Amino acid sequence: MSEYKSEFLKVISERGFLHQMSDPEGLDKLCAEGPVTAYIGFDCTAPSLHAGSLVTIMMLYWFQQTGHRPIALMGSGTTRVGDPTGKDESRKILSDEIIEENKAGIRKIFEKLLTFGDGPTDALMMDNADWLMKLNYVDFLREIGRHFSVNQMIQRDSVKLRLEREQHLSFLEFNYMLLQGYDYLEIYQQTGCRLQMGGSDQWSNILSGVDLIRRKAGVEAYALTAPLLTTSSGAKMGKTASGAVWLNAEQLSPYDYWQYWRNTEDADVERFLKLFTILPLEEIKRLAALEGAGINDAKKVLATEATAMIHGREAAEAAAETARQAFEEGAMAEGLPTIEVPKADLEAGMGILSAFVTAGLCGSNGDVRRNIKGGAVKINDKGEQNEKRSLTLSDLTDDGVIKLSLGKKKHVLLKPV
RNA sequence: GGAGGAGUGCCCGAGUGGCUAAAGGGGACGGACUGUAAAUCCGUUGGCUAUGCCUACGUUGGUUCGAAUCCAACCUCCUCCA
Numbered sequence: 001m002s003e004y005k006s007e008f009l010k011v012i013s014e015r016g017f018l019h020q021m022s023d024p025e026g027l028d029k030l031c032a033e034g035p036v037t038a039y040i041g042f043d044c045t046a047p048s049l050h051a052g053s054l055v056t057i058m059m060l061y062w063f064q065q066t067g068h069r070p071i072a073l074m075g076s077g078t079t080r081v082g083d084p085t086g087k088d089e090s091r092k093i094l095s096d097e098i099i100e101e102n103k104a105g106i107r108k109i110f111e112k113l114l115t116f117g118d119g120p121t122d123a124l125m126m127d128n129a130d131w132l133m134k135l136n137y138v139d140f141l142r143e144i145g146r147h148f149s150v151n152q153m154i155q156r157d158s159v160k161l162r163l164e165r166e167q168h169l170s171f172l173e174f175n176y177m178l179l180q181g182y183d184y185l186e187i188y189q190q191t192g193c194r195l196q197m198g199g200s201d202q203w204s205n206i207l208s209g210v211d212l213i214r215r216k217a218g219v220e221a222y223a224l225t226a227p228l229l230t231t232s233s234g235a236k237m238g239k240t241a242s243g244a245v246w247l248n249a250e251q252l253s254p255y256d257y258w259q260y261w262r263n264t265e266d267a268d269v270e271r272f273l274k275l276f277t278i279l280p281l282e283e284i285k286r287l288a289a290l291e292g293a294g295i296n297d298a299k300k301v302l303a304t305e306a307t308a309m310i311h312g313r314e315a316a317e318a319a320a321e322t323a324r325q326a327f328e329e330g331a332m333a334e335g336l337p338t339i340e341v342p343k344a345d346l347e348a349g350m351g352i353l354s355a356f357v358t359a360g361l362c363g364s365n366g367d368v369r370r371n372i373k374g375g376a377v378k379i380n381d382k383g384e385q386n387e388k389r390s391l392t393l394s395d396l397t398d399d400g401v402i403k404l405s406l407g408k409k410k411h412v413l414l415k416p417v
Numbered sequence: 418g419g420a421g422g423a424g425u426g427c428c429c430g431a432g433u434g435g436c437u438a439a440a441g442g443g444g445a446c447g448g449a450c451u452g453u454a455a456a457u458c459c460g461u462u463g464g465c466u467a468u469g470c471c472u473a474c475g476u477u478g479g480u481u482c483g484a485a486u487c488c489a490a491c492c493u494c495c496u497c498c499a
Contacts, residue, residue, distance in 0.1 A: 267454085293454095
């Protein structure tokens with residue numbers, strides 16, 4: 001482990017963000033000299049980013065914190081083309097309106113973590129649709145395609161493996177590195193950006209941009225990737241029962257987000273504290289040293305700090321307090337996710353089945369029935385076995401709500417309005 | 418353009434005329450054990466106004482009392498040859 005001179009690489013390497021770098025010495029020197037500009041691209045396939053993207057988002061955060069200028073690139077141009085790697089046939093073609101909506105949702109996340117503006121280290125937001133949509137095929141081939149050597153392209157591991165195994169590789173996929181390489185060049189020309197970061201799966205795409213900039217502009221640009229994260233038990237990051245761990249509050253409440261981190265596996269606690277919180281390393285070391293049940297305290301810190309990063313300190317504390325009441329006191333915690341139902345429904349008597357479905361705890365009536373059979377369903381903390389049970393105003397607690405629970409961890413409050 | 422192969426539930430994958438809402442595995446969810454962890458064990462895993470009904474094995478038609486299974490056309494994907 002060589003010592004880095006630049007603050008950025010020091011922080012990044014200590015906290016476990018580093019996977020590969022194209023020219024460590026050169027990049028270190030560049031970053032040590034003064035403000036550098038770097039970008040990371042994000043797809044616009046969903047209305048929010050999820051926990052899987054958080055690693056690279058945090059890299060942008062640290063980049064700015066250590067005195068540099070980050071660029072968040074919205075890939076709405078490449079999203080329109082569609083990422084060719086999936087196996088599903090008939091991929092959904094997203095309409096322009098949806099892509100724009102998604103883009104708006106994704107922007108919000110960056111606005112929380114980065115400081116935007118016109119200053120030398122203020123973050124920028126760009127969109128590759130601005131230049132990709134204008135491309136003319138023949139011009140592109142002449143201007144960009146000429147700088148790509150097929151001989152080299154087929155040497156790339158991603159390509160080589162496919163060819164060696166005689167697996168199909170479409171021309172579209174083969175071209176992807178040109179598009180992303182072109183992004184890098186375009187951003188370099190517009191902003192002087194000389195560093196592109198991303199997940200480790202982006203490595204070869206990033207390198208193609210590095211090459212292109214060298215050929216086209218005679219400038220050395222850099223590549224840096226972060227490891228692809230899995231939990232210690234091998235699960236992909238950012239997936240839960242109800243889907244992805246979204247970063248936007250509209251997609252996933254801060255309380256549920258807090259819970260996601262609270263349920264981190266023991267073996268991941270230290271790694272996640274380094275990656276997803278900004279606590280000092282000594283503090284993390286101390287927390288990670290906790291053993292047995294004590295590590296639960298570290299998980300709470302992880303949850304609160306990680307939640308504070310993207311939902312704000314206040315929401316994080318509230319989530320922590322709600323969880324404390326719900327789990328440690330078994331009390332009726334007011335901060336639990338709350339669903340409003342028309343008062344009239346309760347007056348008429350609301351079926352327990354539909355109550356759990358509207359609360360989002362179960363996917364269908366049959367799902368509720370199965371869970372009732374499995375003994376997972378509770379109303380106001382009392383087990384319920386009768387699927388015909390209906391909820392009425394008399395079920396309201398002193399706080400004026402009805403608490404629905406599925407299993408031990410999932411609770412929703414029903415509130416009449 | 419030619420020859421061959423494939424398309425099954427969230428995913429992988431068995432099934433080649435009725436016993437198939439479809440084996441098995443993974444994942445997920447619930448339960449037990451714990452520490453709101455992991456591992457392990459057990460259960461569940463299409464929908465409904467439910468002793469029945471509907472939807473589902475690429476699409477559309479056909480054969481049949483009856484089709485995921487047979488036939489035809491089409492769509493998509495893959496491999497090899499040109």
